[in-house]
Every structure is written in structure tokens, then in C-alpha cells.
Amino acid sequence: MEKEKTGFFAKLKNGLNKTRINLLDGLDSVFHGFSEIDDDFYEELEEVLVMADIGVMTTGEIIEEIKTLVKVEHIKKPEDCREYLIDLLAKRLTVDSEGYSFENEKSIIFVIGVNGVGKTTTIGKLAYNFKKDNKKVLIAAADTFRAAATEQLEVWAERVGVTMIGSKEGTDPASVIYDALQSAKAKDMDILLCDTAGRLHNKKNLMEELKKMNRIIDKEFPGIHRENFLVLDASTGQNALNQAKEFKEACDITGIILTKMDGTAKGGIAIAIWQELKIPVKFIGVGEGIEDLQKFDSKSFVKAIFEES
Amino acid sequence: MAFENLTDKLTKVFKNLRSKGRLTEDDVKVALKEVKLALLEADVNYKVVKTFIKSVEERAVGTEVLEGLNPGQAVIKIVNEELTNVLGSETVELKFEPGQAITVIMLCGLQGAGKTTTAAKLAGKFIQKGKKPLLVALDVYRPAAIKQLQVNGEKQGVDVFSMGDNVKPVEIAKASIEYAKNNKHNVVIFDTAGRLHIDEELMNELVEIKKNVDVHKTLLVVDAMIGQDSVNVASDFNQRIGIDGLILSKMDGDTRGGAALSIKSVTGVPILYVGMGEKLSDLEQFYPDRMANRILGMGDVLTLIDKVMAETEEIDKDKEKDMMARLKKGKFDFNDYLESMNQMKKMGGLSSMLGLMPNLGISKDDLEGAIDEKQIKQMEAIVLSMTKKERANPKLLNPQRKHRIAKGAGVDISVVNRFIKQFEQTQKMMKQMPGLMGGKKRHGFGGGFRMPF
Numbered sequence: 001m002e003k004e005k006t007g008f009f010a011k012l013k014n015g016l017n018k019t020r021i022n023l024l025d026g027l028d029s030v031f032h033g034f035s036e037i038d039d040d041f042y043e044e045l046e047e048v049l050v051m052a053d054i055g056v057m058t059t060g061e062i063i064e065e066i067k068t069l070v071k072v073e074h075i076k077k078p079e080d081c082r083e084y085l086i087d088l089l090a091k092r093l094t095v096d097s098e099g100y101s102f103e104n105e106k107s108i109i110f111v112i113g114v115n116g117v118g119k120t121t122t123i124g125k126l127a128y129n130f131k132k133d134n135k136k137v138l139i140a141a142a143d144t145f146r147a148a149a150t151e152q153l154e155v156w157a158e159r160v161g162v163t164m165i166g167s168k169e170g171t172d173p174a175s176v177i178y179d180a181l182q183s184a185k186a187k188d189m190d191i192l193l194c195d196t197a198g199r200l201h202n203k204k205n206l207m208e209e210l211k212k213m214n215r216i217i218d219k220e221f222p223g224i225h226r227e228n229f230l231v232l233d234a235s236t237g238q239n240a241l242n243q244a245k246e247f248k249e250a251c252d253i254t255g256i257i258l259t260k261m262d263g264t265a266k267g268g269i270a271i272a273i274w275q276e277l278k279i280p281v282k283f284i285g286v287g288e289g290i291e292d293l294q295k296f297d298s299k300s301f302v303k304a305i306f307e308e309s
Numbered sequence: 310m311a312f313e314n315l316t317d318k319l320t321k322v323f324k325n326l327r328s329k330g331r332l333t334e335d336d337v338k339v340a341l342k343e344v345k346l347a348l349l350e351a352d353v354n355y356k357v358v359k360t361f362i363k364s365v366e367e368r369a370v371g372t373e374v375l376e377g378l379n380p381g382q383a384v385i386k387i388v389n390e391e392l393t394n395v396l397g398s399e400t401v402e403l404k405f406e407p408g409q410a411i412t413v414i415m416l417c418g419l420q421g422a423g424k425t426t427t428a429a430k431l432a433g434k435f436i437q438k439g440k441k442p443l444l445v446a447l448d449v450y451r452p453a454a455i456k457q458l459q460v461n462g463e464k465q466g467v468d469v470f471s472m473g474d475n476v477k478p479v480e481i482a483k484a485s486i487e488y489a490k491n492n493k494h495n496v497v498i499f500d501t502a503g504r505l506h507i508d509e510e511l512m513n514e515l516v517e518i519k520k521n522v523d524v525h526k527t528l529l530v531v532d533a534m535i536g537q538d539s540v541n542v543a544s545d546f547n548q549r550i551g552i553d554g555l556i557l558s559k560m561d562g563d564t565r566g567g568a569a570l571s572i573k574s575v576t577g578v579p580i581l582y583v584g585m586g587e588k589l590s591d592l593e594q595f596y597p598d599r600m601a602n603r604i605l606g607m608g609d610v611l612t613l614i615d616k617v618m619a620e621t622e623e624i625d626k627d628k629e630k631d632m633m634a635r636l637k638k639g640k641f642d643f644n645d646y647l648e649s650m651n652q653m654k655k656m657g658g659l660s661s662m663l664g665l666m667p668n669l670g671i672s673k674d675d676l677e678g679a680i681d682e683k684q685i686k687q688m689e690a691i692v693l694s695m696t697k698k699e700r701a702n703p704k705l706l707n708p709q710r711k712h713r714i715a716k717g718a719g720v721d722i723s724v725v726n727r728f729i730k731q732f733e734q735t736q737k738m739m740k741q742m743p744g745l746m747g748g749k750k751r752h753g754f755g756g757g758f759r760m761p762f
Contacts, residue, residue, distance in 0.1 A: 047355050050355045050537070051354075051537045052537070053352075053537050053538070055349075055350070056346055056349045056350055114534070114559070114562065115421070115559060115587070116421025116422060116423055116532060116558075116559070117421055118421055145587070146457070147456070147457045147460035147461050147464075148453040148456035148457035148459075148460055151453035151456050151457075152452045152453035152454075152456075152457070154452075155452030155453060156452065169460070200559065200561060200562040201562070201563075202561075202563045203561075233421060233532070233534075235419065235532075235535050235536060235538045235539075235542070236534050236535065237352030237535060237536025237537065237564070237567070238350055238351070238536065238565075239352070239534040239562065239564035239565075240534070240536075242563055242564075260420065260505075262505065263505045263506070263507065263542075264506070264507060264541045265536065265537075266537075266538075288450070
């Protein structure tokens with residue numbers, strides 16, 4: 001059953017609005033609720049940043065930076081801190097155009113993450129984006145573990161109008177990847193999207209399975225542009241940092257896709273991940289519709305979080 | 310290190326503190342600062358942490374520090390008790406309607422929380438309890454969600470009721486109750502679509518279902534890895550639909566699961582089950598005390614404290630006396646060595662044991678470099694490769710025997726030589742220092758625990 005569609009832009013704006021209003025609530029009271037920059041102000045700022053899931057460590061670092069700035073720049077009013085804070089965070093998250101070079105060349109996109117973050121839905125949306133750009137897209141349904149995962153992806157493939165290579169539940173996912181690679185070669189595809197089963201990052205054998213798939217891709221398509229996207233649920237707390245570390249260990253992550261940004265979660269953990277691992281966010285998911293995937297633009301993202309409308 | 314163990318941190322903080330008697334305000338403040346960080350790192354909501362810390366502070370100041378504990382550990386003990394208190398003092402069982410009446414359970418939650426998997430796991434659990442459950446597919450939005458439930462239902466041997474994805478969930482829910490009545494099902498589980506707590510339209514759908522069907526238990530399924538947003542999610546679901554219980558999924562990951570505390574604090578509903586794996590059998594009862602330890606990042610430290618105490622009491626007093634006497638005379642042989650090895654193993658290994666010792670002021674990190682558990686295993690293998698006579702009388706060990714032992718233990722002869730030399734030195738040392746062993750009254754965890762070399 002399709003939910004009634006609101007317009008794409010309205011929805012997008014809605015999604016961001018929700019994010020913005022929430023952080024704004026807190027931040028505004030921080031920047032406008034204090035007359036001077038004192039310990040109370042910093043404590044309130046800490047609260048707001050921690051509540052955005054940025055994490056205690058990273059929050060501490062950010063506040064230290066702000067404190068230094070306040071000294072060096074002779075900032076007197078809390079509200080003047082606001083611009084500096086926006087700059088500080090935006091600078092950190094910027095992705096240059098090279099980060100999206102996979103859009104202009106033959107690429108294999110390997111999508112990984114823990115259970116339930118929205119990998120399959122994201123693949124559907126990505127496929128739609130590429131298809132819109134007239135690319136020849138192939139999808140590999142390498143989640144052979146979860147019941148009906150392949151069927152779910154099949155629905156997406158049909159919606160988008162692209163081919164999908166899949167297999168029965170319980171098949172070795174590496175063999176699905178292998179078949180898809182052969183097919184991509186034979187049909188000279190532009191983009192191969194690989195869906196994988198959700199796996200918790202502390203399950204050793206499952207991480208080994210990822211490595212194996214990764215190796216097969218490298219072996220069959222040496223030199224091709226590779227993107228390994230880690231899909232993260234924006235509502236995830238500090239554990240996302242562990243996720244990023246462990247998945248990075250298994251295969252080099254080239255970007256994060258932050259899903260479910262249309263909720264009230266702020267996705268601040270992305271800032272902590274950047275701080276520690278320097279992995280950029282490349283897309284955000286703002287809904288369940290096929291068009292609800294946006295390129296991550298750090299400036300508008302941070303602005304949308306901090307700016308008043 | 311970001312996720313340092315709380316015990317380690319507190320040990321460092323209190324390294325130079327040996328205050329006895331009652332906890333001072335300063336003791337408590339210093340310790341609670343670390344506890345606050347630990348809770349925030351565990352994703353407990355900021356506001357919940359603030360309130361929690363305050364209540365612990367009030368309780369802790371002036372409390373007596375138990376013999377054998379340092380102030381940090383004393384605070385941890387209180388924190389742990391309070392945590393367990395908030396999380397629920399005991400395990401709560403899901404109550405069914407009496408007799409053969411149908412119990413209707415509705416699962417709800419955000420997208421990807423694990424509702425469908427949990428629904429099937431629950432059904433499996435209920436079969437074990439002698440119930441005849443029916444799974445009902447109300448997720449008509451996500452592609453193949455119905456199919457997923459059907460496949461999982463089949464694996465569990467449970468009936469799945471569905472009407473495809475073109476019928477309104479309310480209608481499916483109503484029809485499913487009729488079906489259950491006709492087919493003698495006594496538990497009905499609604500698997501609803503994932504939804505955002507701020508999605509008016511979809512939240513209304515759940516309200517409608519509850520209006521039209523007698524739902525006995527509405528359970529919120531929450532991903533254990535959720536961050537600060539958990540309070541918003543839980544209180545919205547609770548206010549809009551009303552929830553009776555919580556299921557925490559994906560607890561087999563390495564998340565500290567602070568959301569459990571946040572949600573319990575803002576809703577007051579009991580946590581019923583935790584999802585511990587992807588297999589359909591991996592749904593476990595919730596234990597508040599275990600969860601408290603996990604949130605604090607102390608792993609099983611507290612459990613170990615208990616274990617040590619229990620073991621200490623268990624040790625056979627006569628045997629101990631006998632051994633002490635022999636030790637004083639320097640008659641410590643390889644049998645004694647094995648005995649103390651076994652005792653230690655029972656208590657959970659050397660490094661965890663030493664980490665537990667009060668007032669030592671060593672953290673686990675320090676220990677890991679200093680003591681190589683592998684080496685200890687090697688020594689054990691060497692002793693086990695000896696004959697009984699050799700163990701009782703180390704003097705028997707000539708080069709020929711040593712070679713045989715080395716082969717048996719799978720080590721080089723030099724390792725055996727080194728070990729025996731060390732052992733002899735220990736023997737000598739003990740003879741020279743009779744005052745060291747025994748005499749003084751030992752207390753706390755030190756009792757009954759001897760270093761094997």
C-alpha cells in the first residue's frame with residue numbers, strides 16, 4: 001500500500017525542518033538565553049551537543065575549541081559564538097566534489113551496515129538516482145540471510161526498472177556477488193550496487209564474510225572505482241563509532257549514508273565519526289519514498305541545524 | 310581510550326585516596342563525574358543522567374565505606390544498586406489473559422528496530438509455553454515485509470495471517486481476531502509497520518487499531534543501539550498509543566544499551582525481553598542487574614566480586630590449614646601449585662582477579678602487560694606433564710625426566726628448566742619468610758587466594 005505522496009521538495013524541507021527545529025530549540029536558548037559566556041553557558045552548550053549524539057568526547061573537544069576561539073577572537077556574547085560553531089562543524093564535514101566521482105565513472109558500490117539501518121531501501125534509492133542519470137545499473141542482492149530480503153530488493157528493482165541478480169535464501173552471498181560481477185562485465189554495466197545482509201560489527205565470522213566479498217570484487221574488477229558505503233541509522237548513539245571502526249577494518253569505507261534523518265534524531269554521531277576516523281557523510285535518507293535520498297551537503301546541513309528559518 | 314572501563318577510571322581517580330569511614334562529599338563528586346561520563350558514553354539521555362546523578366549523590370554522601378572497598382568501589386556499588394532499581398528490581402513476565410481467552414499483543418516501533426524478527430521469536434517462545442500463537446502481518450508498506458513474516462513464521466511452525474498489502478491494517482487486525490477464534494489460537498501477535506513517532510498519519514493508524522481491537526499488550530521494540538533520541542521515541546509512542554512493555558533488540562552487539570535506562574525512566578514500563586541474536590531462538594528474558602553492569606561498562610565485574618566472595622567461603626578450611634602449614638615449612642610442591650591454579654581459574658582468571666583486588670590501584674591495562682595468561686597455561690601444561698610422584702617430590706626431576714616433561718607439555722626444555730628454577734626460588738623464599746604467610750587475619754577478597762609463584 002503506497003502512502004499518499006507529498007511533493008518531493010516539501011518532504012525534503014519537512015525532513016530537514018524536523019531536524020532543524022529540534023536542535024534549534026536547544027541551541028537558541030543557549031545562544032540567546034545567556035548574557036555572557038560563562039560556565040553555565042558552556043554547560044548548556046555541552047548538553048545540547050551531547051543530546052545531538054555528538055558524544056561526550058567530541059563535545060568536549062568542540063567546547064575546548066570554542067573556548068580558545070573566544071579567547072583569541074575576543075568574543076564577548078554567546079550569540080556571536082553561534083557563527084563560529086557553525087563554521088567549526090561545517091568545515092569538518094565538507095565533502096569535495098571528488099567524493100562523488102563515482103557518479104562519472106564505472107563504479108562498484110558496496111553497501112554495508114548493521115541490521116535495520118536501511119541498506120536495502122537505500123540501494124533502491126541509489127539505483128533510482130543512477131537510473132535517472134541514464135546509467136546502466138545492476139543490483140546484486142547479496143543479503144541471502146534475512147527472510148525475504150531478496151524479495152524486498154526485487155520490488156525496488158522493479159520500481160526503478162533495473163536488473164537484479166539474486167539467489168535463494170541461504171546461498172553463499174559471495175557467490176551472488178561473483179555472479180553479479182560476471183553479469184556486470186558481460187553487459188558492460190556502469191554501476192553495480194551490492195546489497196549485503198545486516199550484520200553486527202562484533203560478529204567475527206560475518207565480518208570475515210564481508211572481507212571475502214570485498215576480495216572477490218577486487219579480484220574480478222581490479223582498478224575499477226570502488227565505493228564502500230556504511231549505512232548508519234541517524235538515531236544511533238555512540239555505538240555507531242564502534243560500527244564505523246569495525247566495518248572500516250573489514251573494508252575501507254569511502255562514505256557514510258545517514259538514514260532516517262526525517263525523524264527527531266540529529267545524527268550528531270557523524271561528527272564524532274568524522275573527528276575520529278575522517279569518514280565523510282555522502283548521502284542522507286529523509287523518508288521511505290524513492291526520491292528520499294539527498295546528497296549530503298555539509299554547509300546546508302549544518303545551516304539547517306543551526307539557522308533560524 | 311574512549312571506552313575505558315569505568316572501574317579502571319575510578320581506580321585511577323582513587324589511586325591515592327585511602328579514606329576510610331564515610332564517603333565525603335568530595336569522594337562522591339569525583340566518582341560521580343566519572344559515572345556521568347560513563348552513562349553518557351552508554352547513550353543514556355543527558356537529562357536522565359542529570360536526574361540520576363543527583364539522586365545517587367544524595368544517597369551516597371555520608372554512606373559508610375565497607376571494609377575491603379575503596380571509596381570509588383563504594384560509590385559504584387550505590388550507583389549499581391540505584392541503576393538496578395530504576396531498571397526494575399526483578400524480571401517481569403508477560404502476563405496472558407486467563408484460560409483460553411485470546412491475548413492480543415501489538416508490536417510497534419521505528420523502522421529497522423527488529424519488529425518482524427521479534428514477532429517470530431515471541432511466537433516461538435509462546436509455543437514453548439504451550440500457547441497456540443498467530444502472527445498477523447500488518448506491515449503493508451515495506452516491500453516484502455509480509456513475506457518476511459511468512460518465512461519466519463514457517464520456520465517457527467506458526468500460522469501467519471495476512472490479507473496482502475491492499476487492505477487497511479485496521480481491517481486486517483479485526484479479521485485476524487475472527488480467524489484466531491475460529492482456529493483456536495490463544496495468542497495473537499500484530500507485526501506492525503515501522504514508523505516515525507512524529508508521523509501523525511501512521512501513529513493514528515495504531516490508535517485506530519487499538520480502538521477497534523482489544524489489544525492487551527502493546528510492546529515497543531527498540532534498537533539497543535539508539536542514542537539520545539530514545540526518550541523522544543519512547544515518550545511519543547507511550548503518549549500517543551500507550552505502551553505496556555519494552556523489547557530491546559540487537560543486544561548481542563557491543564552497545565552499552567543506555568537507552569534501556571532512558572526509556573525506563575521516561576515511561577516506567579517494564580523491559581520484558583532482549584534480542585540476543587539473529588536466530589529465532591535468541592530472545593531472552595531481561596535481567597535488570599546484568600543490564601546495569603553493562604550500562605556502567607563494568608562487564609561482569611560485580612558478578613565477579615560475588616563469585617570471589619562465594620569461592621572464598623567455599624574453600625575447604627582444613628585443606629587450607631594443611632596447605633598453610635606446608636607452606637610455612639617450605640614444603641610447597643607442584644600439587645599445591647596446581648591446586649591454587651584451579652582455585653584461580655574458578656574465580657575467572659588472574660587478570661580479572663587482580664583487577665578486582667581492592668586498594669591495589671592497578672588498572673586492567675597495567676595488568677595486561679605484566680601478566681601473560683598464556684605463560685600461565687604453559688606452566689600448567691608443564692605440571693600436568695609430570696607424574697604424580699614428580700609433582701609431590703620436585704627433587705626427582707633429573708634431565709631425562711625434564712626432557713620427557715618438555716615433550717609432554719609441548720614446550721622447549723629451556724622453558725621447563727626456567728620454570729622449575731623459579732619454583733625452587735619460590736620455595737626458598739617461603740622458607741625464609743614464615744611470617745609472610747598466615748598469622749595475620751586476612752579479610753576481603755584476599756582470603757583464600759594465594760599467588761601460585
